[in-house]
Amino acid sequence: xxxxxxxxxxxxxxxxxxxxxxxxxxxxxxxxxxxxxxxxxxxxxxxxxxxxxxxxxxxxxxxxxxxxxxxxxxxxxxxxxxxxxxxxxxxxxxxxxxxxxxxxxxxxxxxxxxxxxxxxxxxxxxxxxxxxxxxxxxxxxxxxxxxxxxxxxxxxxxxxxxxxxxxxxxxxxxxxxxxxxxxxxxxxxxxxxxxxxxxxxxxxxxxxxxxxxxxxxxxxxxxxxxxxxxxxxxxxxxxxxxxxxxxxxxxxxxxxxxxxxxxxxxxxxxxxxxxxxxxxxxxxxxx
Amino acid sequence: xxxxxxxxxxxxxxxxxxxxxxxxxxxxxxxxxxxxxxxxxxxxxxxxxxxxxxxxxxxxxxxxxxxxxxxxxxxxxxxxxxxxxxxxxxxxxxxxxxxxxxxxxxxxxxxxxxxxxxxxxxxxxxxxxxxxxxxxxxxxxxxxxxxxxxxxxxxxxxxxxxxxxxxxxxxxxxxxxxxxxxxxxxxxxxxxxxxxxxxxxxxxxxxxxxxxxxxxxxxxxxxxxxxxxxxxxxxxxxxxxxxxxxxxxxxxxxxxxxxxxxxxxxxxxxxxxxxxxxxxxxxxxxxxxxxxxxxxxxxxxxxxxxxxxxxxxxxxxxxxxxxxxxxxxxxxxxxxxxxxxxxxxxxxxxxxxxxxxxxxxxxxxxxxxxxxxxxxxxxxxxxxxxxxxxxxxxxxxxxxxxxxxxxxxxxxxxxxxxxx
Numbered sequence: 251x252x253x254x255x256x257x258x259x260x261x262x263x264x265x266x267x268x269x270x271x272x273x274x275x276x277x278x279x280x281x282x283x284x285x286x287x288x289x290x291x292x293x294x295x296x297x298x299x300x301x302x303x304x305x306x307x308x309x310x311x312x313x314x315x316x317x318x319x320x321x322x323x324x325x326x327x328x329x330x331x332x333x334x335x336x337x338x339x340x341x342x343x344x345x346x347x348x349x350x351x352x353x354x355x356x357x358x359x360x361x362x363x364x365x366x367x368x369x370x371x372x373x374x375x376x377x378x379x380x381x382x383x384x385x386x387x388x389x390x391x392x393x394x395x396x397x398x399x400x401x402x403x404x405x406x407x408x409x410x411x412x413x414x415x416x417x418x419x420x421x422x423x424x425x426x427x428x429x430x431x432x433x434x435x436x437x438x439x440x441x442x443x444x445x446x447x448x449x450x451x452x453x454x455x456x457x458x459x460x461x462x463x464x465x466x467x468x469x470x471x472x473x474x475x476x477x478x479x480x481x482x483x484x485x486x487x488x489x490x491x492x493x494x495x496x497x498x499x500x501x502x503x504x505x506x507x508x509x510x511x512x513x514x515x516x517x518x519x520x521x522x523x524x525x526x527x528x529x530x531x532x533x534x535x536x537x
Numbered sequence: 538x539x540x541x542x543x544x545x546x547x548x549x550x551x552x553x554x555x556x557x558x559x560x561x562x563x564x565x566x567x568x569x570x571x572x573x574x575x576x577x578x579x580x581x582x583x584x585x586x587x588x589x590x591x592x593x594x595x596x597x598x599x600x601x602x603x604x605x606x607x608x609x610x611x612x613x614x615x616x617x618x619x620x621x622x623x624x625x626x627x628x629x630x631x632x633x634x635x636x637x638x639x640x641x642x643x644x645x646x647x648x649x650x651x652x653x654x655x656x657x658x659x660x661x662x663x664x665x666x667x668x669x670x671x672x673x674x675x676x677x678x679x680x681x682x683x684x685x686x687x688x689x690x691x692x693x694x695x696x697x698x699x700x701x702x703x704x705x706x707x708x709x710x711x712x713x714x715x716x717x718x719x720x721x722x723x724x725x726x727x728x729x730x731x732x733x734x735x736x737x738x739x740x741x742x743x744x745x746x747x748x749x750x751x752x753x754x755x756x757x758x759x760x761x762x763x764x765x766x767x768x769x770x771x772x773x774x775x776x777x778x779x780x781x782x783x784x785x786x787x788x789x790x791x792x793x794x795x796x797x798x799x800x801x802x803x804x805x806x807x808x809x810x811x812x813x814x815x816x817x818x819x820x821x822x823x824x825x826x827x828x829x830x831x832x833x834x835x836x837x838x839x840x841x842x843x844x845x846x847x848x849x850x851x852x853x854x855x856x857x858x859x860x861x862x863x864x865x866x867x868x869x870x871x872x873x874x875x876x877x878x879x880x881x882x883x884x885x886x887x888x889x890x891x892x893x894x895x896x897x898x899x900x901x902x903x904x905x906x907x908x909x910x911x912x913x914x915x916x917x918x919x920x921x922x923x924x925x926x927x928x929x930x931x932x933x934x935x936x937x938x939x940x941x942x943x944x945x946x947x948x949x950x951x952x953x954x955x956x957x
Contacts, residue, residue, distance in 0.1 A: 308556075370605035387587060417688070420702075440655070440657075442653050442654070442655050442656075442657040443657050443658070443659060445618065445657065446651070446653060446658075447674075448618055448645075449616055449618060449650070449651035449653075449673050449728075450645060450646065450650065450651070450670060450671040450718075450722070451641075451642040451643065451644070451645035451646035451647075451671075451674055452642075452674045453642065457675055460659075460673070460674075461659065465659070465660070465663050466663065467661075489584070
């Protein structure tokens, strides 16, 4: 069929323009991400496996048990998650994918951090201003429905191959729930509590930080959980543009038609996903 | 009495219109269009319609109306959570409708505190932190905050709960925290928006008593919103009744009940237990014909009784102080005996009451002594008027209780029989 409208062409022109004229910016971002990911990787890999496992297990235990950490009910509540962390991480270690698991974790943490850094303020903005909300919502819909692979093309264009385009594509893909759930959480704070803030002469900032954000926190934490899981689901796709970690092993498995490799690395991702999910959920449910 | 009280809040021709087309809605309103017409023509809702009133310092001013009557909107104009479309509100003679946002924050922080229907507490903060919320907004130091919050919690009777969280408290106790939060700020004005409406009846009644107690100690100016007339009567020094944004009537509970200004008010008032509200001051015949103990003799008394066709007359001294009643039978007897004065026949062991006695309080008195009730001034004992038994009984027949009515009718019959 004949092409009458050529939107893709215009997008291409726009991307080319951005690439040419803002290259210093892309370089700076590239360097920053690469540096952060590399230094986090070397930090984590310098910690002995057993110590790292203990730290994760301790975080899991504390997240789940909370105030009851030092008595029987705490042990009862948190023993499941702690045991799972031990078994899961030992399994990954024994399968020989510890380094890749750490790389994946770093990628997820850095992407999540950036996604939250952008997503929470945008979410606040969209909760506070209906105009902002009207603009932001369709953009989020677009971001979520556009196939994730598409983001890889401009990401390579701006950052060449490596961890940076992987992180950027992951951030774009996992940003929407951070925005949506922050916005939802703030909008759902009871009107009367906010009105009480106004009635006692609170400024907009006081209302945001003393009332809205604390009360929206469980919803925001549910958003954090979603961001992490979406980021994890992106690691395989991100490996197509050169991101390292378990995702790249899965990708190798596909290319080499290697069932064993594919299954083991896939299992590793599932274990990481469950651990990250349970820990963040436990933090979210604490209140 | 009210003339020399200080006006704390003065509301002048205040209107508030919701919607985009405020100007034309306001014009229509001034032309006398109804709320429904304005809604149809301009798609604007009239929240408050040209309300004017004054609230005195230290009084409990109740604004009463059904939901949608604009009472909460009116309250929110006073602390400018809503911006009035036109009109003025003066607090301590300062017009707050012209204040900037920054000045408004300061006014809300210092001059008035609000109590909410569903408490509006912060669930993630402890009780004392909630009570100290207003102080925290004012950036007071933690030590001061804690001290004042604890003191306010003590005032509302919540000692020992400081470190609990709101959800572990019952509704009534949560509202006490809401009240403590308002008091801790030490404002001059308390705005209470249906503060007790979410509580169950017994707790509600307790809280009303508590509020009156606190008011006796602190003497704040309280603006109280309610849809419950009984509550309005119990708490309010004066009551404003609102309908469709208009203040239909403003007055004391008794004024509203005895002379409702409109059918709307009448409908409200019908359900009220009048017995506890109507007072001797309303029922009494003012400036009754009296006999002077120093001057009038039996013959003079008989002449007055004939011209007034009364069988009983009150007797006063030259200072108009109430002495007692004389009956026609006794006076005739005294006249036959050629007595020159009424001293021997005047009955002094009769009850006298004050103006603020309610019907409920007067009823037991008439069932014991078959006389009219003399209403005397509390301070100097002067006779102000007389409440006759028929008028009491007529008032009483409006009661709901059938037994009570028939019993009173029996008494009335006996009374008239005995008079003959």
